[in-house]
Amino acid sequence: MESLGVLLVAPMNAYxxxxxxxxxxxxxxxxxxxxxxxxxxxxxxxxxxxxxxYAPHGVDAAMIDALPSLEIVSSFSVGIDxxxxxxxxxRGIRVTNTPDVLTDDVADLAVGLAIAALRKIPQADRYVRAxxxxxxxxxxxxxxxxxxxxxxxxxxxxxxxxxxRVEAFDCPVNYYQRTKQEHPSYTYxxxxxxxxxxxxxxVVACPLNEHTRHIVNREVMEAxxxxxxxxxxxxxxxxxxxxxxxxxxxxxxxxxxxxxFEDEPNVPEALFGMDNVVLVPHVGSATHExxxxxxxxxxxxxxxxxxxxxxxxxxx
Ligand code: NAP
Numbered sequence: 158m159e160s161l162g163v164l165l166v167a168p169m170n171a172y173x174x175x176x177x178x179x180x181x182x183x184x185x186x187x188x189x190x191x192x193x194x195x196x197x198x199x200x201x202x203x204x205x206x207x208x209x210x211y212a213p214h215g216v217d218a219a220m221i222d223a224l225p226s227l228e229i230v231s232s233f234s235v236g237i238d239x240x241x242x243x244x245x246x247x248r249g250i251r252v253t254n255t256p257d258v259l260t261d262d263v264a265d266l267a268v269g270l271a272i273a274a275l276r277k278i279p280q281a282d283r284y285v286r287a288x289x290x291x292x293x294x295x296x297x298x299x300x301x302x303x304x305x306x307x308x309x310x311x312x313x314x315x316x317x318x319x320x321x322r323v324e325a326f327d328c329p330v331n332y333y334q335r336t337k338q339e340h341p342s343y344t345y346x347x348x349x350x351x352x353x354x355x356x357x358x359x360v361v362a363c364p365l366n367e368h369t370r371h372i373v374n375r376e377v378m379e380a381x382x383x384x385x386x387x388x389x390x391x392x393x394x395x396x397x398x399x400x401x402x403x404x405x406x407x408x409x410x411x412x413x414x415x416x417x418f419e420d421e422p423n424v425p426e427a428l429f430g431m432d433n434v435v436l437v438p439h440v441g442s443a444t445h446e447x448x449x450x451x452x453x454x455x456x457x458x459x460x461x462x463x464x465x466x467x468x469x470x471x472x473x
Contacts, residue, residue, distance in 0.1 A: 162204035266440065
């Protein structure tokens with residue numbers, strides 16, 4: 158792969174960067190000042206045959222246009238909502254992602270957020286640290302997670318892993334997606350509103366595209382209701398964030414556990430003072446084990462491309 162020119166669009170993983178540097182000809186986009194990126198791309202356009210983006214830093218049509226030698230986009234993420242797939246298809250550029258290896262971590266986090274939100278684990282931790290246990294006595298009562306009805310939007314790899322986990326907590330599993338699956342113990346609902354109305358905890362686990370942007374809107378949140386908890390481990394724009402903040406303030410939505418936000422890393426400050434929400438900074442797949450496995454998949458796809466072998470995880 159020594160001759161393969163690879164553009165890394167942002168720093169994302171030290172091991173991946175080190176291996177790309179060792180095995181290929183690596184270009185780091187962030188080393189060029191933001192206002193001179195076009196110049197940087199023009200200068201290296203003939204050499205760059207591969208681009209490695211990741212969730213927040215994608216590959217748009219302008220970048221694809223600027224890179225006439227581009228052959229493959231190998232994303233360091235399973236979600237490829239920030240890759241212009243139509244532009245890639247039009248140019249015959251191949252696209253790969255990193256499915257499966259991150260499924261368990263993201264599902265673990267979804268369950269962790271649900272338990273943390275209902276049992277107020279971060280708030281209880283802050284209570285102890287602030288010395289309030291000693292000065293004020295017992296912490297407030299919270300709400301049980303075991304046995305709650307869990308609704309999943311998108312019963313794919315991550316959605317199914319969430320379902321499997323919450324079954325162990327005796328939670329009935331409901332789901333919505335475009336295709337009804339034959340699952341003996343999971344109940345299908347034909348719309349997100351009906352799913353929300355029949356769930357105590359609603360988990361977003363579908364891909365982001367023009368059909369799923371704001372799939373959780375005001376109507377869905379009101380169907381979930383004043384005792385319902387929304388868990389988003391999908392993408393921020395799945396949820397109408399302004400409507401969510403308003404519903405949480407008015408008590409029309411009970412609580413939320415959020416890994417992703419509409420305009421990361423900007424999080425609505427109105428959420429900071431709420432003790433019915435748990436906020437984490439897009440860390441669904443952020444474990445040493447998973448990020449190394451994701452890096453190996455990116456490298457494996459690039460190697461397969463250069464060797465003319467079938468790609469490991471091809472999307473386009
Ligand atoms: P997947 O296996 O492809 O599953 C996606 C599921 O969503 C499928 O069951 C699909 O079923 C459903 N779906 C697709 N379009 C839909 C629509 N319009 N309405 C409702 N459901 C729809 O994907 P995955 O590996 O589980 O990943 C899911 C998403 O999680 C990724 O795309 C990514 O955005 C997000 N993610 C987040 C993190 C994080 O760090 N927070 C990490 C990894 C992934 P149908 O086709 O039948 O509709």
